[in-house]
Amino acid sequence: MIPNNYSAKFTEFSKNKLFQSLDQPLQVFIQNTGESYGLTFQELNQLTEIAVDYHMWNEPSIEKKWNQIEPLFLSKNGSKKKAILGKIKQDWVSLKENPSTYENNAPKVKSIVRKVKNHTEDHDIFGLCPVASEKTVCCNLKTIDAIQGCGLGCSYCSIQTFYEDGAIGIEANLSEKLDNIKLDPNKNYHIGSGQSSDSLAMGNRNGVLDAQLDFARKNPNIILEFKTKSKNIDYFLSVDLPPNIMVCWSLNPQTIINNEEHFTASIEQRLFAARQLSNKGVIVGFHFHPIVYYEGFEKDYTEVVQTILSTFSPNEIGMISLGTLTFIKPAIKSLRSLGIPSKVLQIPMANAAGKFSYSMEIKEKIFSTVWNAFTPWHDNVFFYFCMEDEKLWNSVMGKCYNSNDEFEDALFSSVTGKMTSQYASLSG
Numbered sequence: 001m002i003p004n005n006y007s008a009k010f011t012e013f014s015k016n017k018l019f020q021s022l023d024q025p026l027q028v029f030i031q032n033t034g035e036s037y038g039l040t041f042q043e044l045n046q047l048t049e050i051a052v053d054y055h056m057w058n059e060p061s062i063e064k065k066w067n068q069i070e071p072l073f074l075s076k077n078g079s080k081k082k083a084i085l086g087k088i089k090q091d092w093v094s095l096k097e098n099p100s101t102y103e104n105n106a107p108k109v110k111s112i113v114r115k116v117k118n119h120t121e122d123h124d125i126f127g128l129c130p131v132a133s134e135k136t137v138c139c140n141l142k143t144i145d146a147i148q149g150c151g152l153g154c155s156y157c158s159i160q161t162f163y164e165d166g167a168i169g170i171e172a173n174l175s176e177k178l179d180n181i182k183l184d185p186n187k188n189y190h191i192g193s194g195q196s197s198d199s200l201a202m203g204n205r206n207g208v209l210d211a212q213l214d215f216a217r218k219n220p221n222i223i224l225e226f227k228t229k230s231k232n233i234d235y236f237l238s239v240d241l242p243p244n245i246m247v248c249w250s251l252n253p254q255t256i257i258n259n260e261e262h263f264t265a266s267i268e269q270r271l272f273a274a275r276q277l278s279n280k281g282v283i284v285g286f287h288f289h290p291i292v293y294y295e296g297f298e299k300d301y302t303e304v305v306q307t308i309l310s311t312f313s314p315n316e317i318g319m320i321s322l323g324t325l326t327f328i329k330p331a332i333k334s335l336r337s338l339g340i341p342s343k344v345l346q347i348p349m350a351n352a353a354g355k356f357s358y359s360m361e362i363k364e365k366i367f368s369t370v371w372n373a374f375t376p377w378h379d380n381v382f383f384y385f386c387m388e389d390e391k392l393w394n395s396v397m398g399k400c401y402n403s404n405d406e407f408e409d410a411l412f413s414s415v416t417g418k419m420t421s422q423y424a425s426l427s428g
Helices: 006-013 024-037 041-054 060-073 078-097 174-179 205-218 232-236 254-260 267-279 297-311 329-338 360-373 390-396 404-427
Strands: 118-119 124-128 143-146 169-170 189-192 222-228 245-250 281-289 317-324 350-352 356-358 380-385
Touching: 006 024, 006 041, 024 041, 024 078, 041 060, 041 078, 041 329, 060 078, 078 169, 118 350, 118 356, 169 205, 189 404, 205 222, 222 404, 245 267, 245 317, 254 267, 254 297, 267 281, 267 297, 281 297, 281 360, 281 404, 297 360, 317 360, 317 404, 360 390, 380 390, 380 404
Parallel strands: 118 169, 143 189, 189 222, 222 245, 245 281, 281 317, 317 380
Antiparallel strands: 124 143, 350 356
16 A cells, blocks of 8 residues: 555655656656555665666666566566566666677767866875775875866766866975975885876876976886876977877767767777877887776777787887776766766676676676687787785786785886886987
């Protein structure tokens, strides 16, 4: 029996931000269904999450699927509600367990104009990689937050969970803050500036690139890595660069760029930009992160790798990392609230060291595809897995480091060796 005060209870539920993100017709459907079947708050939440996912995955609406399933169950008691909800959840789970499919025509996504502000506050800009974890094999990356927030539109981005106001903050006195960082001159550091934003997308605004280049010159015991999905390298082509910087591009097949990495450079533009900087003597690298599991991924990723093998020599490549979709609960909630067309949440969501990702079986399949495609370079380029379990390293690579410090030392030694050789050949 439906409680007499159900409408009042639903009014309370309707304050749910995820529910409010749905189109009005779907809100009405969920309200009517809730009143007809006396859905609990938990059931309303589950139905709302599935409704959002169906919309993001370009599936028929929750209303359409419910109306198809409802006539299959004739019982009018509570068992009918459980049966329909069970069938809906079964359909939802089956979509997550199979590889996603992408249409040739990528969805149109409206660009979000983000406010850009100058940061003048006294806050820390130097620290550990924000996704570092003792539960996974970690490279001990340190980070510089020269810019906080990103104007690109990657559907899987976790940066949006770090900065709630959505604005892009650019350090106004970065040079001074970098000078105040105390580094041990007897220790080596791998430092990246692409964890809180795209390293190059904002160019040299407020002199942030100049400040970082000066920081690299003053500290020869560091590798300073700029990480990007842009083609914005004009400034680096126009100035003298210290030998201990590395520029790395996150790479994905064009299918994923079209559907999930909105407002970023194409794969062709990224590789052309890398080629231009490599011609200048800069060591470059590539992050296959996230590798996405979808119909045809083997062919697409293999083609990207083959293009790299034919465009660069291994001596020009500092490192290549492999990673995949990994989410924390706040990121999943944030992505659903955005509601843009995307299939990044259409995965089984297995537990991964306290986060959510693909199952180990799927990871072995997708990582092996990219790793095996790079077979000609296995002995000449530094490869590693980002935020992954030791089991995956041993399963795919057949090896793993004994400690994170050993991993860090091996990376630094390999990359600086490439930098020294490159610098020597240019000087000669």
